[in-house]
Amino acid sequence: MPAVAGRDHTWREWLETPVRWAGAATGLAVNALVPFDSESDVDLLYEFAAFGLCVMLGALAADVVAHRRPGRLRVASTTPRRIRDFVPHGLTAGVAGQAVVLVALLVVAVSTASPDDAGHSGRALSVTCPEGDQLLSPWPGPYYAWPILGGLMLGTAACALILRRITARSGSDDQRHAGARAAIGAWGVVVCAPLFAVSVNMGVVVLSLACAGGMKIAVLWGLVIAALISAVTAGHCLCVALLPQVYLKARP
Numbered sequence: 001m002p003a004v005a006g007r008d009h010t011w012r013e014w015l016e017t018p019v020r021w022a023g024a025a026t027g028l029a030v031n032a033l034v035p036f037d038s039e040s041d042v043d044l045l046y047e048f049a050a051f052g053l054c055v056m057l058g059a060l061a062a063d064v065v066a067h068r069r070p071g072r073l074r075v076a077s078t079t080p081r082r083i084r085d086f087v088p089h090g091l092t093a094g095v096a097g098q099a100v101v102l103v104a105l106l107v108v109a110v111s112t113a114s115p116d117d118a119g120h121s122g123r124a125l126s127v128t129c130p131e132g133d134q135l136l137s138p139w140p141g142p143y144y145a146w147p148i149l150g151g152l153m154l155g156t157a158a159c160a161l162i163l164r165r166i167t168a169r170s171g172s173d174d175q176r177h178a179g180a181r182a183a184i185g186a187w188g189v190v191v192c193a194p195l196f197a198v199s200v201n202m203g204v205v206v207l208s209l210a211c212a213g214g215m216k217i218a219v220l221w222g223l224v225i226a227a228l229i230s231a232v233t234a235g236h237c238l239c240v241a242l243l244p245q246v247y248l249k250a251r252p
Helices: 002-033 042-066 088-110 142-168 173-207 213-242 245-252
Strands: 123-129 131-136
Touching: 002 042, 002 213, 042 142, 042 173, 042 213, 088 131, 088 142, 088 213, 131 213, 142 173, 173 213, 173 245, 213 245
Parallel strands: none
Antiparallel strands: 123 131
16 A cells, blocks of 8 residues: 555656646647737736736646645654745745735726726826827726736735645655745746736836826836846746756755
8 A cells, every 4th residue: 555655646746747837838828819808918918917827726736736635744843844944035035026016016007097088997097298188008907907916816825825735744845845936936927927017018108108207217117127027037937837846956
């Protein structure tokens, strides 16, 4: 029986990486096959959020498939295992900071949103300039922001669940470090991919403003920086989520 259990455990662990990759592949397939909206700018907002969620679901599915039961903490252990002992601190802090930026941008967008020219609420930005009024859309107001925030909450909850499972089960510290790193990498995609889309969307609208002067330039530069940093971080996090073992030697 122990030999059979060991073979089953090894077989399940072998599936962990392919299932993670399947999550990312599912995200690409969903974006290619499912039209979220007829406008490409709106598609950008939803596609990146959907891809991040698929990556996170792949990470959760991989953990469930490879480790059916989280197991129990060893009674003989003198120090309880803590999540913070296994997550990559620098990457976690960076993703958390960008999550704050994403929420802040969406709060600003929601509070400044207006109905578009078809009367749909929360989809445009209305600006009064000396040259006349401007109504610019799409703007990530409530209509677009709530699904993004909902995806962020779901992804964060899934990440927390994976980390809890990792610290609760038996196994080597290297396995726990790899699993925690994959979870934080997937969470990074959940956060940074939508942040890139929101920053680009808001940047295009700000660039179209006929007034605002120096404030427009400052805001535009801030959005460009947010888009660049989130794009780089999302790409790095995707690599970490799919191949966490490669980064084990570089862990803090």
